[in-house]
Amino acid sequence: xxxxxxSGPGLVKPSETLSLTCNVSGGSISSSNYYWGWIRQPPGKGxxxxxxxxxxxxxxxxxxxxxxxxxxxxxSKNHLSLSxxxxxxxxxxxxxxxxxxxxxxPFDQWGQGTLVAVSS
Amino acid sequence: xxxxxxxxSVSKGLGQTATLTCTGNSNNVGNQGAAWLQQHxxxxxxxxxxxxxxxxxxxxxxxxTSRSGNTASLTITGLQPEDEADYxxxxxxxxxxxxxxxxxTKLTVL
Numbered sequence: 728x729x730x731x732x733x734s735g736p737g738l739v740k741p742s743e744t745l746s747l748t749c750n751v752s753g754g755s756i757s758s759s760n761y762y763w764g765w766i767r768q769p770p771g772k773g774x775x776x777x778x779x780x781x782x783x784x785x786x787x788x789x790x791x792x793x794x795x796x797x798x799x800x801x802x803s804k805n806h807l808s809l810s811x812x813x814x815x816x817x818x819x820x821x822x823x824x825x826x827x828x829x830x831x832x833p834f835d836q837w838g839q840g841t842l843v844a845v846s847s
Numbered sequence: 848x849x850x851x852x853x854x855x856s857v858s859k860g861l862g863q864t865a866t867l868t869c870t871g872n873s874n875n876v877g878n879q880g881a882a883w884l885q886q887h888x889x890x891x892x893x894x895x896x897x898x899x900x901x902x903x904x905x906x907x908x909x910x911x912t913s914r915s916g917n918t919a920s921l922t923i924t925g926l927q928p929e930d931e932a933d934y935x936x937x938x939x940x941x942x943x944x945x946x947x948x949x950x951x952t953k954l955t956v957l
Binding site for chain 1: 883891892893894897901903917935937939943944945946947948949950951
């Protein structure tokens with residue numbers, strides 16, 4: 728049973744970089760059947776797609792975040808990473824790691840999410 | 848980023864039927880169809896449907912979907928207390944090359 732688990736600092740200072748990791752267990756992040764991504768949800772608000780990528784090649788980012796975000800895959804560690812630069816209070820949210828099926832179900836599997844607050 | 852439009856809230860009685868709507872445009876809902884997700888408070892979302900009407904295994908048949916042009920709908924019949932949740936629609940926007948979400952509908956079962 729494939730599982731996703733996010734980890735990272737719960738507090739980041741304004742203007743710094745938010746860095747999160749999603750550990751994938753019970754399956755390979757290098758599978759050609761899946762693609763991976765991040766979605767966030769500010770407290771009490773709706774969902775916002777951050778970006779998605781295959782383990783190699785194509786990467787897609789939310790146009791509103793594209794200049795600040797990088798999503799990468801480490802196949803040796805079987806994990807997905809998120810880097811969001813120059814954060815502000817508006818980046819405070821629960822960040823979810825998600826898996827989708829190529830040519831199939833989007834966001835069919837979610838991690839439990841991790842709350843990241845941006846504050847000095 | 849252009850998002851999808853959902854009513855903020857819907858309230859229905861126990862055992863009744865609720866229909867939630869999601870309006871996009873010809874680049875997203877009208878082109879690729881919609882996905883629907885359910886989120887209970889304090890939990891991650893769960894995928895209910897994708898490509899308008901494909902139901903992942905384990906999703907109750909009390910949930911159904913339809914689409915007319917750029918508006919997708921999610922119908923829940925025989926409402927139960929556990930159906931009380933936030934419901935989100937999403938679609939791939941071919942002009943943005945991005946996934947877009949609706950703002951979510953809070954369904955209250957009275």
